Amino acid sequence: MFGLFKKKTEKEKLQEAYKKLLSEAHKLSHSNRTAADKMMAEAEEIAKKIEKL
Structure with missing residues (x-):
C-alpha cells in the first residue's frame, strides 16, 4: 500500500x-518478420539506454 x-x-x-x-516483436515474428525485426x-536501443543507467 505504501508503494501505491x-x-x-x-x-x-x-x-x-x-x-x-x-x-x-515475438507475436509479429509469426506473421510479419520485417516489422518484428524493427x-x-x-528494443535493443532501449536495452543500451538501460545499461547506461
Whole structure:
C-alpha cells in the first residue's frame, strides 16, 4: 500500500517498454518478420539506454 503512490524511475519505465516491445516483436515474428525485426532493433536501443543507467 505504501508503494501505491511511488513514482517509477526512468530505469523502470525503460524496462517496461523493453518487455512490451519484446513481446510484441515475438507475436509479429509469426506473421510479419520485417516489422518484428524493427521492433527488436528498437528494443535493443532501449536495452543500451538501460545499461547506461
